[in-house]
Amino acid sequence: MPRIQTQAPRRTLLLAGGALLLAGGRGSLAQPATKSPVGIIGSGRLGGTVGTLWAKAGHPVLFSSRNPERLKELVEAAGPNARAGTPAEAVAFGRALLVAVPYGALPQLGQDLGASLAGKVVLDACNAVPARDGDVARLAAERGIGATSAGFLPGSRLVRAFNTLGARVLAEQAHRAGDPVAIPLAGDDAGALEAAAALVRDAGFEPVVVGSLARAPDFAMGARGYGKVVPAAELRGILGLPS
Template identity: 60%
Template sequence: MRSKLVSRRAALALAAFVASGSAWAQSAAQPARIGIVGAGNIGGTIGGLWAKAGHEVMVSSRHPEELKGLVESLGPKARAGTPAEAIAFGHVVLIAVPYKAYPQLSADHGAALQGKTVIDAGNATQARDGEVYAEVKESGIAAVSAKYLRGARIVRAFNAANYKVFAKNAHRDGARMAIPLAGDDAGAVATVAKLVTEAGFDPVIVGPLSKADSFAMGSPGFGHDLTAAESGARLGVAR
């Protein structure tokens, strides 16, 4: 039997989401529109899982004409666009670009992301991300994401493991793999928890956005293939 949501926070967040009057929440049979900024490993993997679940997905890059093969591999629910088109398209936006791109993403699309439910899947690495990595080391990734995605309803998720782990474990038999998530907006957290479930995992709501540092790359909570109960215990989530 697959495990349940670890925390009572999940049930409270789901209730808050329904109460918020979201058009998507009010129609359980209605697929979501998900814009994905970035067409790499995370975007392609998670986007493919959502497309198979029946959601409409737009993957994006500055050269969407180069995404024909990826879109075909994701199936009929997927399409390609520019980042601006993906952001406008999505009820929810997944950010799946290298973390060094966040300052430019903010400059180019920050206004369009304001008020959106944004799944922040990025991680900062020293070799790749330079000055932005230094910011993360000083302030924590939750604070830096909040800086560059200011005004968005940010939920950190799909960043606690390598994309290959997600691809291998989605919809696995037995207890599902846990996906930790953290955010300050109850409605956004509930939206993302629902999408995590439909991608084939169990959401573990860790708490507010500041708690995202507990499962960021380099933290003790990163890189584990755990059930929801195991993940909740590791991350200190009360049942």
């Protein structure tokens, strides 16, 4: 089971040369990049909230939509590190990606983005809701949501993250005083888990690595680790992890 030390010094992926521009894009970042760029696929409440936290923390962030012009207010609120583009541009832009779309959209997303996802660290924040996502949600329940997401996004270095708390809670609890709120993670790639943990910390939370993707159902919607606004030590206890 991949593990990291959550109390170790933060490690941030850096771009060679410091600055980053996306050729042919809809503008450039207002300041040099000092932290890894992140693409957001699904720039609704959850994706918009987490992406804004990263932009405020210094990450270049590209919020994406099939209609990027509709993201103007979000980009302005997120500040000078943010910009808008299409999902394909988000994949090209991001060293890591956050996917926050309805779970039923994942199969088509994987088909649309195809080989461009290969090798990308993908934080999957999507929840399978049977009433909304139908057969895709039932498949996730049968196979396990981690393995199912990985199958829909082949080639990606997938980590389940940011699916347990709503956008409002995340916005209110980020960088809170005292012990930070824990965010559970699951993944099969140790390097991707480390990168995801660094992004969780930069957003103002504490990562708790639950285990491989096979453990992702432990904090899926309705499971014991879902919806818990608690520090890392308490979440470890809830999930039966070593303290």
